[in-house]
Amino acid sequence: AIQMTQSPSSLSASVGDRVTITCRASQGIRYDLGWYQQKPGKAPKLLIYAASTLQSGVPSRFSGSGSGTDFTLTISSLQPEDFATYYCLQDYSYPLTFGQGTKVEIK
């Protein structure tokens, strides 16, 4: 199975900060990667698919980049509603595998 390693596991940031989360795959996955946001007590929500394509309705402050093994999720200006846990998911091959998550907390 492809292993997905996210970093950092948690971070503290202030409203307005630029935040970057990285995800590394144990082998090349082309651009077959999605980013999901999960708030406490809620189901995950798709933010980005195909590494860099913004899902409909997701604010443009979210962006994704990367291909192969290294990927990045960037929030250009953190908003109060963005405090959550973020997961990457590779859908290049089965079994689908998630990163361990990055919790974004208020500084």
Added chain:
Amino acid sequence: QVRLQESGPGLVKPSETLSLTCTVSAASMSSYYWSWVRQPPEKGLEWIGYVYYSGSTNYNPSLKSRVTISLDTSKNQFSLKLSSVTAADTAIYYCAGRRRIAANGDGFDIWGQGTMVTVSS
């Protein structure tokens, strides 16, 4: 509006079979790979497997010997059975649909609210 709703027992005894159903509203059953994803308390997400409209399935090897996912298109439902459960199977179980969103990519764009299943005697 597309909606997924999980249903099933919230408490299962060790060694027994966990059974959950997901009811799909306002979505084409043929457009999605219908999956189950679980999340142990305070931990990350784990993909369990999927069933497709054709009946084809794919399971996570870590659970493959214990998992069955099936589809009932007449009821717009799909189901999960996980046998021989232990405390390690205690988790929130989500049903979710993954589809080709655009020519270049797939994603899980619909999710149920999740249902907590505790394995305990």
